[in-house]
Amino acid sequence: MYKTDVVIIGGGPCGLAAAVGASKAGAKCLILERDERLGGILTQCIHNGFGLHLFNEELTGPEYAERWKARIAGDKNISVLNNAFCYSIEREKDGFLVSAFSGDGLVEVFARSVVLALGCREKPAGAINLCGSRPAGIFSAGCAQKLINIEGKKVGDKVVILGSGDIGLIMARRLVCEGSQVLGVYEIMPQSGGLARNITQCLKDFNIPLYLSTTITRVVGDKRVTGVYVAPVNEKLQPITELEKFIPCDTLLLSVGLIPEIEIAGDLGLEFNPVTNSYTVDEYYQTSLAGLFCAGNVLHVNDLVDNVSAEGERAGECAGIYARSGLDMANRIEITHDEHIKYTAPKYIYNTHTGTAKISFRVDKNYKQSIIRAVSSGVEISKRPAPAVTAGEMQTLIIDKSKIANDLHLELLVI
Numbered sequence: 001m002y003k004t005d006v007v008i009i010g011g012g013p014c015g016l017a018a019a020v021g022a023s024k025a026g027a028k029c030l031i032l033e034r035d036e037r038l039g040g041i042l043t044q045c046i047h048n049g050f051g052l053h054l055f056n057e058e059l060t061g062p063e064y065a066e067r068w069k070a071r072i073a074g075d076k077n078i079s080v081l082n083n084a085f086c087y088s089i090e091r092e093k094d095g096f097l098v099s100a101f102s103g104d105g106l107v108e109v110f111a112r113s114v115v116l117a118l119g120c121r122e123k124p125a126g127a128i129n130l131c132g133s134r135p136a137g138i139f140s141a142g143c144a145q146k147l148i149n150i151e152g153k154k155v156g157d158k159v160v161i162l163g164s165g166d167i168g169l170i171m172a173r174r175l176v177c178e179g180s181q182v183l184g185v186y187e188i189m190p191q192s193g194g195l196a197r198n199i200t201q202c203l204k205d206f207n208i209p210l211y212l213s214t215t216i217t218r219v220v221g222d223k224r225v226t227g228v229y230v231a232p233v234n235e236k237l238q239p240i241t242e243l244e245k246f247i248p249c250d251t252l253l254l255s256v257g258l259i260p261e262i263e264i265a266g267d268l269g270l271e272f273n274p275v276t277n278s279y280t281v282d283e284y285y286q287t288s289l290a291g292l293f294c295a296g297n298v299l300h301v302n303d304l305v306d307n308v309s310a311e312g313e314r315a316g317e318c319a320g321i322y323a324r325s326g327l328d329m330a331n332r333i334e335i336t337h338d339e340h341i342k343y344t345a346p347k348y349i350y351n352t353h354t355g356t357a358k359i360s361f362r363v364d365k366n367y368k369q370s371i372i373r374a375v376s377s378g379v380e381i382s383k384r385p386a387p388a389v390t391a392g393e394m395q396t397l398i399i400d401k402s403k404i405a406n407d408l409h410l411e412l413l414v415i
């Protein structure tokens with residue numbers, strides 16, 4: 001059995017940054033990654049747009065991952081085990097026992113603390129209400145991305161995309177660049193779930209139509225997809241079947257949401273947030289179980305990798321401090337919010353009266369003009385104007401902790 005201070009499960013951008021953070025805290029850590037290489041989803045994201053905030057450059061996914069791999073290379077505190085699929089975490093007296101299947105057989109690691117950095121998986125066709133047959137030619141957007149970018153395959157000629165999250169938008173452009181015809185992106189909601197820059201750069205610049213408040217009602221095809229039926233939806237998101245029309249195509253790409261990979265900690269009784277489909281965390285990115293940390297896409301789906309790295313580094317550093325000397329967990333306050341804000345990460349903050357805390361959150365829909373503010377005991381303690389807030393983009397607010405009294409409430413004031 002291996003022993004270390006911190007085990008990091010997942011070697012994507014979150015896990016890599018967590019290792020840097022843990023080492024900064026003087027802790028020894030081990031990254032367990034199921035893939036044969038580090039980098040997570042970035043390895044298949046060959047488009048640019050990564051690292052704008054952190055490096056002030058537009059890097060591709062693999063370039064961004066290389067920057068972080070270079071940061072852990074040669075660090076004596078950091079070890080990596082690839083081809084290691086973690087399948088269980090057990091609570092022990094003074095830490096955790098993490099078990100994984102690896103190329104060399106079963107691996108068991110005891111650690112004082114654990115960082116969950118497992119990312120997300122895509123919602124498959126079976127997870128949505130999609131009627132009709134199940135011929136070949138239906139792909140999740142990330143699967144199609146891997147087939148095209150890593151394996152050099154073409155997925156189809158005439159493509160329809162369901163869902164306008166970032167992966168769907170990026171893939172619409174990618175397919176056109178690879179010689180496919182993208183007939184349209186269909187989105188059931190009245191607004192896109194993707195970044196505004198991706199709507200412009202991936203759809204508008206390539207003349208790909210985006211149909212909002214519209215969904216796919218049926219898939220048609222025997223061996224291969226031959227077409228789909230689409231229909232606009234009413235305010236209850238029910239298809240208006242009289243307006244249904246047939247679109248001939250040979251490929252359907254699904255970009256209908258991501259599911260955090262939380263199952264590994266499912267037996268530990270952690271506090272759960274149904275909005276994010278993941279666990280709640282405090283400002284150290286620690287779950288309701290002391291010593292178990294969670295950050296990146298497994299905590300909540302992030303639009304920018306820079307935020308993922310920042311979260312991962314903080315989670316890793318706190319996990320390292322927890323393992324070596326313990327964290328100050330006195331005076332915990334729950335962060336509350338109004339109805340425009342869907343959730344906050346973290347959900348809990350410690351009233352230490354010093355330093356700052358960064359709160360990330362998402363809003364329920366798009367707003368043209370608004371103000372985001374934090375209130376403590378009826379007094380405004382932080383505020384910023386928020387022009388053009390969209391449901392798809394992560395928002396943040398920095399709080400000066402010396403101004404917190406007994407509570408903390410976040411509000412979005414619509415102007």
Ligand SMILES: Cc1cc2nc3c(=O)[nH]c(=O)nc-3n(C[C@H](O)[C@H](O)[C@H](O)COP(=O)(O)OP(=O)(O)OC[C@H]3O[C@@H](n4cnc5c(N)ncnc54)[C@H](O)[C@@H]3O)c2cc1C
Pocket residue numbers: 009010011012013014015032033034035038039040041042045048049050051084085086087117118119120142145166167170261264295296297298302303304305306308
């Ligand atoms: C198509 C697409 C386009 C994007 N475009 C941009 C962009 O232009 N700009 C930008 O800033 N961001 C972009 N993003 C977002 C960014 O890539 C993600 O937010 C980021 O990769 C999430 O990092 P992560 O480490 O949390 O998860 P991941 O990158 O998913 O890494 C998780 C890692 O955990 C490993 N793992 C999972 N389960 C186990 C297990 N049981 N045992 C061991 N290892 C395990 C996985 O193999 C993986 O390596 C894009 C994302 C996608 C999918």
